[in-house]
Amino acid sequence: MTPDEFRRHGHAVVDWIADYYARIESYPVLSRAKPGQIRASLPANPPARGETFDAILGDIEKLIVPGITHWQSPSFFAFFCANASGPAILGDLLSSGLGVQGMLWATSPACTELETHVLDWLVGMLALPEKFLSTSTGGGVIQDTASSASLCALLAARERATNYASNRRGCDGKLVAYTSTQTHSSIEKDIRIAGVGLDNLRLIEVDENFAMRPGALAQQIAADRRAGLTPCFVCATIGTTSSNAIDPLSEIGRICRENNIWFHVDAAMSGTAALCPEFRHTHAGVEFADSYVFNPHKWMFTNVDCSCFFVADRKALIQTLSVLPEYLRNQATESGAVIDYRDWQVPLGRRFRALKLWFVIRHYGVEGLQHHIRRHVELAQQFADWVKADNRFELAAPVPLNLVCFRHKGGDEVNQGLMDRLNRSGDLYLTHTKLANRTTLRLCVGQTNTEARHVERAWKRIQEEATRVA
């Protein structure tokens, strides 16, 4: 593809994306594709000769869009949001255009230094502790996902607890990790990968608001110590996936400090709320954390993937993950004056993700970001009020931010039926969870273009279908 052809086709792709956003509300939010349908529509063999770009782009609409669930639809209320925005998409395009692989500072200084700079900005924007600044003992890094970031935290915790012996000898089955019963499944996966072993993961009970009970944590740690085990890692969550519960960080943090345990905070979606001073109470106690992760690719208008991971002591992380073969040696690294982010993550290679984050922050400005986050929280709170006012429904958990957990009082089957009918209609997309063993519907407000009218329509549709299901 020549530069001129690239320019022409590039314009066509950008036009296609702009048109897609203009008509996104005309699609059923949840894809109606049947299993295997999309593959069946594709040719069995790859083309022997190259095809025209127009033919390829034409197939997006015809073959791919039917298999798309429209995460960027303003009526997408499922899971946790993964919102995108114009500046993020264009920043990502530029990153692809530059095609940089930023494993070392030397392989593109701007890739590393912009990342360090933007992550330092975020420490101030979210009012995180200064120890997470690169100018202090710590620093931030962009990872692909919170799953990977929490794995890195766990690996550093494992090494710190064993004085860096487990990297050499492997785990001895004595290391123990703690999190609540409501933790995200990624922590369980990380425990398996890190060799800690599921038998050594303690799931601490939660209170009536689904937040970890610090007393139960302290008791379990003491029992494990008495049994000759080595507690090494505690993960608390700001905004659990099922119900957006907020673990009491201050109490948990104090317990970790007394016991010299690595304290990791997973704020995957709800970390973004800390942009607004009035929501920073959700982060009370974050000053105790050894590490913290939040995903701009959930609620901060930056398309997947972009997960920001901060550590208080970068040396522990680097000592855990650094491997320096001859072919990566270079003067800048030897000088000790630069950051090589390959030592802060599992993969070697890395994309220039800071560009899209930088574009988002500059496009919206801090006040613009705050405005949108406040609007989402307001819409969710309004929805929660409607639920409370309809005696067929009840709230299933507190609503601290932008996620509403609610249920029809008719029982599990009614709720399942209600959700299936709504999702089949294509008008909106909701997902469910189990809270206190009961099927619970979740409505998460966080898509970039969701307005009052979308949430009003969602509630109207829920009420209509509730009448039918009942």
Ligand SMILES: Cc1ncc(COP(=O)(O)O)c(C=O)c1O
């Ligand atoms: C609380 C929490 N932690 C971690 C994750 C995993 O995020 P990622 O897909 O970035 O690994 C999620 C995903 O929804 C989550 O809700």
